[in-house]
Amino acid sequence: MKVYVPGDSAAKSVGADDVAAAIASEAALRGLDVEIIRNGTRGMIWLEPLVEVDRGAGREAFGPVTVADVPGLLDGTLDGLGLTDDLEWMKRQTRLTFARCGVIDPLSLADYEAHGGLAGLRRAAAMTGAEIVEEVTASGLRGRGGAGFPTGIKWKTVLEADAPQKYIVCNADEGDSGTFADRMIMEGDPFTLIEGMAIAALGVGARKGYVYLRSEYPDAIAVMTKAVDLARKAGVLGADLLGSGRTFDMEIRVGAGAYVCGEETSLLNSLEGKRGVVRAKPPLPALEGFLGRPTVVNNVISLATVPVIFEKGAQAYADFGLGRSRGTATLQIAGNVKRGGLFETAFGISLGDVVNDIGGGTATGRPVKAVQVGGPLGAYMPVSKFDTPMGYEEFDQNGGLIGHAGLVVFDDQADMLQMARFAMEFCAIESCGKCTPCRIGAVRGVETIDRIAAGDAGAQELLTDLCETMKDGSLCALGGFTPFPVMSALTQFPDDFATKQEAAE
Amino acid sequence: MTRHAAAPTVAELSDLIAPHLHLEGPLLPILHALQDAFGHVPEAAMPLITEALNITRAELHGVMSFYHDFRDVPAGRHVVKICRAEACQAVGGTELAEATLARLGVAWHGTTANGAVTIEPVYCLGLCACGPAAMVDDKVIGRLDSVRMDALLAEAGA
Structure with missing residues (x-):
């Protein structure tokens, strides 16, 4: 019998390690032949730890499972949720990027290949750089990190740049609250990111890649580091990538707790060992990126989606x-x-x-x-x-x-004035300090929202004006987009700002 | 967190610095290696780093002070990072954090009087669908409530 207990950090955070240990000891006690696989998460986080049991007739889901549930789980008396693939949550999805996540053993290259892995890279290895870039362009893939810039156009710029060295840099500095897709895929299907970076490298003519991975993700760092080692040993990375005669290798680099390093130019500075200060654009990183060389900087999900585009074809992807x-x-x-x-x-x-x-x-x-x-x-x-x-x-x-x-x-218990204040406070804490509207504006923003809370009627107009200045005058999205949460809170939830004012009067 | 009892020797420090010198952009990996070994970046390492990388002490200070992770003095024996970001706020993270700080009598970045625990804010651990979340050293914890938080703090010796 095979038992799948996610090793994903969301699952671990709610007790998956204890459950896995309990299954192992209980199975040993009973003399049962149980193979425990620490897969990624299926993405149903509310059911974690979600344990799947395969007795030969498909994977049956149980969750959330506690240590106390383990004897019943092995007896077959614990109430289950049915086959995982038949659950509404799974059936309603179109899993392309995440097709393997939660299904395979994340660190088994054999498992990866058995589920379609490396098919895309093999196809790409037989294509020219221009053909690879054209395929990505035709898929319509846009940067999944937030900006939505067409990936193919970015790659084309790097491809056409003439330089002795080019780089692929994966932005794995997933600092945005409410986002965990990068973490999930790195912990649950790390080879897909490696494969995507290798295809990008073949496309633009880069020989070296980096994953800039935030330090807040120790589990993802551990999995990615092991996966890169395994890929190198298997010849998926290295001097003769899959026997293609072309070279590509990569390293995992760990961030150091600065949110702004999710901005691509700040990330590049950080990777170079400098303060993570934002650079002015132009020059674009595609022309002068890491160490001044042409560099593809893509988000984890963008790169992790590239293999399936090459496996199934650009049109198949674009059809969605x-x-x-x-x-x-x-x-x-x-x-x-x-x-x-x-x-x-x-x-x-x-x-x-x-x-x-x-x-x-x-x-x-x-x-x-x-x-x-x-x-x-x-x-x-x-x-x-x-x-x-x-x-x-x-x-x-x-x-x-x-x-x-x-x-x-x-x-409905959320206080939108407090959320607006937090957005400004966060901007003040995380500002790289390069441009004034962000560095000073965010501090003034907190003060101005405090004035609104204290009943200062004129402060709303001041806040609006300040947000305009930050939006127009900041170099990057940190100062430039902080006005989004602030102004949306102010305009969409005026009662939360007015009540405070009236209460003070 | 590993910590050497005695002050690190030049040889110990150099052994941690040298393996990174061939890297493109070696400074962050060096600082991480030192901090992993000692819990902070020891003062004695500073001249060795500036010498090895041919950078000024000011440049090194600029980098060290830019990043939230790096510290030049040791933290408590355990570091508890509590998520302050929006997704955790939506499920009571702010109240949990404030109660924790009040109970320990420390502010953010503060260390308990017995030196057991340093409390730090963190802005997202990627546990946004199972918050409130925290991290004790390198171990992640989700679906936190005050009971579990008390147990964690007790275990850490706070």
Whole structure:
């Protein structure tokens, strides 16, 4: 009998290690032949630790499983949820990027290949750089880190740049609250990221790659480090990549707790061993990136999606989606929500369906008040905007941004003035300090919101003006987008700002 | 967290610095290696780093002080990072953090009087669907409530 107990850190954070240990000792006690596999998570975080038992007739799901449930689990008397693949949450998804996550042993290259892994890289190895870039362009893939820039265009710029050395840098500094897709794929299917980076390298002519991985993810660092070693030993990386005669190798680099290093130019400075200060653009990193060389900087999910595009073909990927948002969105449903987790589906589903239908509303059972989409720099969307379809342009038109597709749900007890204040405070703490509107503006923003809370009627106009200045005058998204959560809170939830004022009068 | 009892020797420090010198952009890996070994970046390592990388002491200070992770003095025996970010706030993270700080009588970044625990804020552990979340040294904990937090702190000796 095979038993799957996720080694994903979300599962571990709620006791998966203890459950795995209990299964091992209980099985030993009974003399049972049990193979325990520490897979990634299926993404149903509310059911973690989600244990799957395969007695030969498919994988049956149980969850959340506690140590006390283990004897019953092995007896076959514990109530299960049915076959994992038959669960509504799984059946409704289109799993392309996350097809293997939670299914395979993350560190088994054989398992990876048996589930379609390396097919994309093998195909790419027989293509020219220009053909590879064209395939990515045709897929319509856009940067999943938040900006939504077409990946193919970025790669084309690097391909056409003439330089003795080029780099692939993976941005794994997933600092946005409400996002965990990068962490999940790195812990649950690390080879797909390695394969995606290798395809990118073949495409643009890079020989070296880096994953800049945040220090807040010790489990992901451990898994990725092991996966790179295994890939190198198996010849997936190295001097003769899969026998293609081409060279590509990569390293895992650990961040040091600075949120702003998720911004690509700040990340490059950090990777070079400098302060993570934002660089002015131009020059684009695609032309002058790491150590001044042409560099592809892509988010984890963008790169991890590349293998499936090459495995199934660009058109097959582009067939999913809405408008100019092609393929799938890896929705991360988080915060105060009944069913939180990762749900991969074609772009186009409405925000309300994600929150209420898939997520099941709030965990507290109270009415939803707001959903912050796209991380700490994303807007607070009120329930009145729940018909907004998940798509880059569609969110933009509704005053928001889809970002990394993380959604944080708040119930009616949330105080939006406090959330606006927190956005400014966070910006002040994490500002790299290079430009004044962000460095000083964020501090003044906190003070101004405190004045509103204290009943200063004129302060709202001042806050609006300050947000305009930050938006127009900041170099990067930290100062430039902090006005999104602040102004959306102010305009969509005026009562939270007015009540304070009236109470003070 | 590993910590050497005596002050580190030049040889010990050099052994941690040298393996990274061939890297492109070696400074962060060096600082991490030192901090992993000693719990902080020892003063004695500073001249060795600046010498090895041909950077000024000011440049090194600039980098050290930019990043939240690096410390030039030791923390408590355990570091408890409590997530302050939005997803954890949505499920009571702020109240939990404030109660924890009040109970220990410390502010953010403070260390308990017995030196057992340093409390730090962290902005997202990627446990946004199972918050409130925290990390004790390198171990992640989700679905926290005050009872579990008390147990963790007791275990850490706070």
